[in-house]
Structures are given as C-alpha cells and as structure tokens.
Amino acid sequence: MSMTYNFSSGPAMMPSEVMKEANQEFLDFSGSGMSVMELNHRSILFNKIVDEAKADLKELLEIPDNYKVLFLQGGASLQFAAIPMNLMKNRKAGFIMTGHWAKRAYEEAQKYGEVNELASSADKNYTYIPNCSNLLISDDLDYIHICENNTIYGTRFMQLPNTLGKDIVSDMSSCILSEPIDVARYGLIFAGAQKNMGPAGVTIVIIREDLIRDDIMPCTPSVMKYKNQFDNNSRFNTPPCYGIYMCGKVFKWLKRIGGLSAMKEINKKKAELIYNYLDESKLFHGTVDREFRSRTNITFTTGKNELDMEFVEASKKVGFVGLKGHRFVGGLRASLYNAIPYENVEKLVKYMKGYEVEYMRRTLKK
Numbered sequence: 001m002s003m004t005y006n007f008s009s010g011p012a013m014m015p016s017e018v019m020k021e022a023n024q025e026f027l028d029f030s031g032s033g034m035s036v037m038e039l040n041h042r043s044i045l046f047n048k049i050v051d052e053a054k055a056d057l058k059e060l061l062e063i064p065d066n067y068k069v070l071f072l073q074g075g076a077s078l079q080f081a082a083i084p085m086n087l088m089k090n091r092k093a094g095f096i097m098t099g100h101w102a103k104r105a106y107e108e109a110q111k112y113g114e115v116n117e118l119a120s121s122a123d124k125n126y127t128y129i130p131n132c133s134n135l136l137i138s139d140d141l142d143y144i145h146i147c148e149n150n151t152i153y154g155t156r157f158m159q160l161p162n163t164l165g166k167d168i169v170s171d172m173s174s175c176i177l178s179e180p181i182d183v184a185r186y187g188l189i190f191a192g193a194q195k196n197m198g199p200a201g202v203t204i205v206i207i208r209e210d211l212i213r214d215d216i217m218p219c220t221p222s223v224m225k226y227k228n229q230f231d232n233n234s235r236f237n238t239p240p241c242y243g244i245y246m247c248g249k250v251f252k253w254l255k256r257i258g259g260l261s262a263m264k265e266i267n268k269k270k271a272e273l274i275y276n277y278l279d280e281s282k283l284f285h286g287t288v289d290r291e292f293r294s295r296t297n298i299t300f301t302t303g304k305n306e307l308d309m310e311f312v313e314a315s316k317k318v319g320f321v322g323l324k325g326h327r328f329v330g331g332l333r334a335s336l337y338n339a340i341p342y343e344n345v346e347k348l349v350k351y352m353k354g355y356e357v358e359y360m361r362r363t364l365k366k
C-alpha cells in the first residue's frame with residue numbers, strides 16, 4: 001500500500017484501526033455470513049448496531065436524556081431545509097454569518113420563513129467571528145443558527161453567542177466529537193458524518209425532545225419530519241446502514257482512546273504544531289485572526305497563488321493529499337480531523353519546513 005497523508009477537508013481520513021476492523025468483518029459480520037451491507041435494516045443484528053452507536057455517542061458527548069439522536073441522510077445541506085421546516089413556529093430565524101455554510105443555511109431557510117442576519121464577518125472575507133455578545137434579537141425568533149467551525153475559512157466560535165434564551169442550532173459538521181461540549185446549551189446540533197465521524201451518507205441530528213413536534217410546516221416531506229424519524233428509531237425509511245455501522249466503530253475507537261477530553265488534547269497538540277510553525281515561517285502564514293483559529297481546518301498561504309499551487313503539486317508527489325484551499329478562498333488548507341494522527345501532522349510540518357528552506361535557497365540564487 002502506498003503511503004498517503006490525507007489532509008482533505010472531507011470526506012476525510014478514517015481511523016486506520018476502524019478501517020482494519022471493517023475490512024475483517026466485510027464479508028461476514030458477527031458470524032451472520034452476511035456483510036453489514038446485506039443486513040435487513042430491521043433485523044436484530046442491525047438493531048444492535050444502531051442502538052450501540054446511539055448509546056456510545058450519548059456517552060461520548062454526555063448527551064442529556066431529554067435530547068434525542070437521529071441518524072439521517074441528505075448531508076448537512078438537507079438539514080438547512082429540515083431545520084426551518086421543523087423548527088420555525090413563528091417562521092422566523094436568526095443567522096450568524098461566518099462563511100459559506102452559514103450563508104447556504106440562511107439562503108435555504110429563506111424559502112420557509114423570514115431570516116435575520118444578526119451578525120456577519122463578510123466585511124473581512126470571514127476571517128474572524130463577529131462579536132455576538134449583544135445581538136439584536138426579536139422576541140419571536142424561533143432559533144439562532146450558527147456554523148460552529150467554518151471548514152472553508154478556518155475559524156471557529158470560541159464561545160457561544162448570547163442568544164437571550166433563544167435556542168441555538170449549530171452546524172458542527174467539521175468539529176463534532178473533536179472536544180467535549182455542553183449539549184444542554186443547544187436546541188439542535190447537526191453534522192454530516194464525512195469529516196469527523198464516518199463515511200458520507202450519514203447525518204447526525206441531536207435534538208432536544210420538545211423540538212420534536214407534530215405541528216410543523218405541512219409541506220415538510222415525511223422523511224424530513226423529525227417526529228417520524230424519532231418515532232421509528234431513525235428508520236422511518238431505510239437508513240444509511242453501512243455508514244451508521246462505520247460511525248459506530250468510530251465512536252468505539254474514540255471511547256478506547258479516552259473519549260473527547262483525550263481527543264481534545266491530541267487535537268490541540270496537532271493544531272499548535274502547525275500554527276506555531278506558521279507563526280515563525282517566512283514563507284507560509286495563517287489566513288485568519290489568531291483569536292478565532294479553527295483547530296480542525298488550518299488555512300494558510302504563501303501569499304502568492306502560483307506558489308501555493310506549486311506547493312500543492314510538490315506535496316502531492318510525496319504523498320500529501322488535500323492541501324489545496326477551498327476554491328472560494330484559494331490558498332492552502334490542512335484539515336486535522338480526529339482520525340489524523342499527530343505523527344502525520346509532524347510529517348507535514350517537517351515537509352513544509354524543508355520546502356521553505358529549499359524555496360529560500362532557490363530565490364536567493366536568482
């Protein structure tokens with residue numbers, strides 16, 4: 001097998017232990033003579049997979065009993081519609097605009113009700129998180145939507161907005177399970193699996209039970225109605241069975257390595273390693289306000305587009321994958337999700353250092 005260091009923004013690297021286990025069980029799951037892919041979604045074996053995944057996720061995130069976990073499909077993007085359909089009682093929601101994904105959610109919600117932009121960092125191309133301590137919040141807002149970690153821009157909320165008691169809906173697609181959180185501070189948390197949890201195709205929704213309601217927008221497709229999915233233990237229709245199984249394995253892996261506090265320490269170390277280098281480098285520098293730096297998506301640049309692209313091409317040749325920045329911002333990005341070992345980040349930083357030395361030598365000669 002060739003050696004690859006995958007820093008892609010998503011779908012992302014999976015823990016290698018998990019991949020090996022899945023490989024071993026691929027053709028014969030638990031002595032059934034069948035692959036998980038071939039199991040009926042209402043069979044006893046699959047029930048066990050869902051129930052264990054749910055229980056392990058609850059344990060990892062310390063999810064209170066009045067919050068429910070749903071395994072859905074359609075990605076975070078489908079939730080941009082499902083959330084307003086299910087949660088907009090007054091047909092009014094607030095949004096903190098911190099980048100592309102917040103904007104996409106805002107535009108989608110606009111189809112179902114009134115959307116208020118409560119704060120924005122668009123003025124500086126989303127390189128910071130706006131101050132959310134004193135937002136103008138009208139009394140009839142149903143909820144306030146945030147994108148907790150901005151995958152494309154590389155910023156994250158360091159503290160939750162002061163919402164004056166309004167429910168926070170948080171898009172945690174690129175930061176879920178990267179550290180412990182206080183679930184009780186949210187009304188709803190959602191995340192696509194493909195960054196920090198498992199293969200693409202599973203979307204996790206963690207929702208406070210009083211928000212699972214019957215009196216929702218009548219146009220809501222039945223599969224998108226949280227109540228239908230909750231009443232059927234995420235099996236109103238066929239769920240993404242194999243993906244849920246893989247997520248379950250990732251949850252068990254997280255438990256084995258010591259849970260989210262341990263994960264947070266590793267993630268902090270990984271991010272510090274690369275940020276420390278970026279702060280001293282003469283070639284590369286970080287692109288966002290230090291205060292709001294993401295721990296999962298590290299955005300950086302040489303300041304010159306051609307040079308960034310040269311770096312991407314050169315790094316590819318020695319096994320680094322996914323270092324090109326998002327097409328909206330250009331530059332470079334290394335995504336350090338849970339599954340990426342510290343050693344891989346060390347390898348990347350070492351490579352960048354070497355590249356810098358080489359570059360300086362080249363430019364001095366000219």
Ligand SMILES: *Cc1c(COP(=O)(O)O)cnc(C)c1O
Nearest residue numbers: 075076077101151171173174192
């Ligand atoms: C990747 C990502 C999305 C989009 O997820 P899909 O599963 O492709 O719909 C939404 N929000 C954030 C924060 C993301 O990182």
